[in-house]
Amino acid sequence: MTTQITSLEEYKEQYKSSIENPEAFWDKEAKTFTWFEPYKEVCKWDFEGPDVKWFLGGKTNITYNCLDRHIETRGDQTAILWEANESRKNGKNGSNGNEERSLRYTYRQLLDEVCKASNMLKSLGIQKGDRVVFYMPMVPELAIGVLACARIGAVHSVVFAGFSAQALADRVNDAQAKMIICSDYNKRGAKNIAVKQVVDDAMDLGCNSVSNVIVHKNTGGEINWSDDCDKWWHDHVDDQSTECQPEMMDSEDMLFILYTSGSTGKPKGVVHTVGGYMVYTCYSFKNVFQYKEGDVYWCTADIGWITGHSYIVYGPLLAGATTMMFEGVPTYPDAGRFWEICEKHKVNQFYTAPTAIRALMAKGDHWPEKYDLSSIKVLGSVGEPINEEAWHWYDKHIGKGNAPIVDTWWQTETGGIMITPLPGITDTKPTYAAYPMPGIQAVLVDKDGNELNENNVEGLLCIKHPWPSILRTTYGDHERCKQVYFSSFPGMYFTGDGARRDSDGRIRVIGRVDDVINVSGHRMGTAEVENAINEHDNVIESAVVGYPHEIKGQGIYAYVISQGKEKDDVFRKEILAVVTKEIGPIAKPDKIQFVDDLPKTRSGKIMRRILRKIASGDVDSLGDVSTLLNPDAVEKLMSNK
Numbered sequence: 358m359t360t361q362i363t364s365l366e367e368y369k370e371q372y373k374s375s376i377e378n379p380e381a382f383w384d385k386e387a388k389t390f391t392w393f394e395p396y397k398e399v400c401k402w403d404f405e406g407p408d409v410k411w412f413l414g415g416k417t418n419i420t421y422n423c424l425d426r427h428i429e430t431r432g433d434q435t436a437i438l439w440e441a442n443e444s445r446k447n448g449k450n451g452s453n454g455n456e457e458r459s460l461r462y463t464y465r466q467l468l469d470e471v472c473k474a475s476n477m478l479k480s481l482g483i484q485k486g487d488r489v490v491f492y493m494p495m496v497p498e499l500a501i502g503v504l505a506c507a508r509i510g511a512v513h514s515v516v517f518a519g520f521s522a523q524a525l526a527d528r529v530n531d532a533q534a535k536m537i538i539c540s541d542y543n544k545r546g547a548k549n550i551a552v553k554q555v556v557d558d559a560m561d562l563g564c565n566s567v568s569n570v571i572v573h574k575n576t577g578g579e580i581n582w583s584d585d586c587d588k589w590w591h592d593h594v595d596d597q598s599t600e601c602q603p604e605m606m607d608s609e610d611m612l613f614i615l616y617t618s619g620s621t622g623k624p625k626g627v628v629h630t631v632g633g634y635m636v637y638t639c640y641s642f643k644n645v646f647q648y649k650e651g652d653v654y655w656c657t658a659d660i661g662w663i664t665g666h667s668y669i670v671y672g673p674l675l676a677g678a679t680t681m682m683f684e685g686v687p688t689y690p691d692a693g694r695f696w697e698i699c700e701k702h703k704v705n706q707f708y709t710a711p712t713a714i715r716a717l718m719a720k721g722d723h724w725p726e727k728y729d730l731s732s733i734k735v736l737g738s739v740g741e742p743i744n745e746e747a748w749h750w751y752d753k754h755i756g757k758g759n760a761p762i763v764d765t766w767w768q769t770e771t772g773g774i775m776i777t778p779l780p781g782i783t784d785t786k787p788t789y790a791a792y793p794m795p796g797i798q799a800v801l802v803d804k805d806g807n808e809l810n811e812n813n814v815e816g817l818l819c820i821k822h823p824w825p826s827i828l829r830t831t832y833g834d835h836e837r838c839k840q841v842y843f844s845s846f847p848g849m850y851f852t853g854d855g856a857r858r859d860s861d862g863r864i865r866v867i868g869r870v871d872d873v874i875n876v877s878g879h880r881m882g883t884a885e886v887e888n889a890i891n892e893h894d895n896v897i898e899s900a901v902v903g904y905p906h907e908i909k910g911q912g913i914y915a916y917v918i919s920q921g922k923e924k925d926d927v928f929r930k931e932i933l934a935v936v937t938k939e940i941g942p943i944a945k946p947d948k949i950q951f952v953d954d955l956p957k958t959r960s961g962k963i964m965r966r967i968l969r970k971i972a973s974g975d976v977d978s979l980g981d982v983s984t985l986l987n988p989d990a991v992e993k994l995m996s997n998k
């Protein structure tokens with residue numbers, strides 16, 4: 358089994374040896390997994406390509422390591438513990454009120470279900486290397502389907518079920534997916550969301566690579582049906598055999614594509630491969646959460662994001678853990694829901710996002726006080742900087758001062774947690790992600806790429822040596838991968854984040870330095886939102902920036918130049934509707950300001966620095982505006998705010 362660090366001395370030793378001899382370090386970890394054929398070389402890399410390979414020549418299957426190899430030792434242990442959305446109980450939104458509230462899949466049952474789904478995929482012509490897009494709520498079938506792809510070597514690409522039909526179609530087309538797997542409806546809080554309808558709309562927009570849409574019956578609500586391509590999950594899965602040999606996968610075969618936003622308008626498909634991702638997610642899971650035999654671990658993320666991939670599905674299952682999956686939302690039926698579940702299932706490790714902490718904090722201390730949270734040993738935070746107030750509330754009201762908080766910094770591209778305290782092992786300091794994991798050479802550089810080696814310094818966060826779960830490419834566009842991550846500072850992976858190091862060497866990640874905003878822990882490209890706004894016929898130009906938002910961390914502020922329309926709330930609503938249609942509700946601007954002009958440099962570039970300052974009300978220090986083509990635009994923006 359993967360090494361588990363148990364003391365500060367061990368952390369220091371492991372860190373040192375992982376830097377001095379990364380290959381020997383990761384070789385030792387990789388050997389704890391089952392390889393059908395051993396790898397011949399641990400790592401080969403060149404950041405210029407970039408061309409990074411781990412465990413070269415090794416053959417394995419990640420689902421064999423998640424499931425089969427645990428059957429003998431923990432076949433009857435719960436692998437996935439599923440907790441339903443509350444509406445299933447009370448007969449709301451189409452429920453008969455008698456539905457299961459929680460379901461358990463033992464490792465044996467999960468393996469059976471994954472094999473059945475694998476056989477379904479095969480029977481419908483899905484082969485190794487084919488892409489399958491998932492557009493589903495947080496039901497067990499999503500995890501089962503994803504694992505089924507991995508078992509037969511198909512590449513999964515999960516699209517968060519809050520994205521619009523257009524956004525879904527864009528991703529399906531970029532991946533040239535052969536199949537979409539969705540549900541009929543999604544129960545989300547009090548809402549019933551017509552998921553299949555969104556898929557129908559995406560198909561109408563043109564998804565020519567797709568030959569089948571598999572529909573999981575989640576609520577049984579009415580849906581449109583196309584006899585040509587629609588198929589029920591149960592019709593094609595239920596009678597399948599529970600035997601399916603895992604495909605022999607090369608360590609560097611593609612495991613999944615996950616789309617994420619960047620500085621340009623088009624989302625990029627981050628590609629992860631089998632071997633390195635397997636080793637790193639398992640290793641980081643066991644160490645960051647200090648998971649112990651018998652613990653119940655709960656990550657509240659959605660599988661539509663990397664957190665769900667690495668720390669609901671793969672990391673925990675590889676480590677033989679019991680991982681909980683929650684269908685609902687934090688505030689439904691009330692703001693005690695998370696804590697009720699922690700009490701009910703005696704959760705030991707709880708991993709959530711600052712935005713959820715802030716939202717629940719705002720509802721009052723009496724909610725967590727109603728429940729017994731004494732089982733919680735470790736608290737985790739991910740997705741955005743956690744502010745001091747939220748950190749202390751989490752510590753005091755949820756951890757009762759006894760559960761260390763791991764503020765985990767990482768990215769879709771890094772595959773796993775990179776900078777974090779280790780609970781009970783290293784110290785913690787509010788708002789600091791603190792220390793790099795073994796194997797992670799985090800450095801700060803100035804804008805010319807000079808390494809800043811002293812403490813008490815601020816700079817751009819880069820990583821020097823590859824780690825096993827680093828992205829390999831951006832799907833279909835390797836050049837973009839090179840440009841975005843490996844060209845700013847030769848020989849280093851550039852994260853796009855700014856960070857500071859305190860006098861004791863702890864790292865605090867401050868936020869993005871590119872045109873990406875972090876809304877409720879979700880990455881939004883400003884260019885993407887602008888493109889969406891510009892789809893409105895009366896919009897001439899727009900500029901989108903982030904501003905501090907009490908609950909979401911950052912809100913979206915849009916400046917809009919328009920013509921031929923009253924600049925009122927009706928128009929604002931229309932703009933929101935366009936954004937919802939183009940991307941999804943998560944990208945809706947929180948504020949829209951109609952303007953006549955935008956501050957531009959002489960070369961015609963919008964000066965976002967100024968727009969950000971105005972949006973956040975920080976107008977005393979606008980900085981140098983002398984290079985502006987139209988300085989008077991700034992005055993007008995401020996007076997019309």
Ligand code: WT7
Nearest residue numbers: 739740741742764765766767768769866869880
């Ligand atoms: C960006 C990555 C990785 C899972 C969820 C987000 C920000 C993430 C932290 C943290 C400060 C953080 C960074 C990063 N971020 N975790 N603990 N402290 N910032 O994944 O969508 O790929 O976004 O989220 O800005 O670059 P993602």
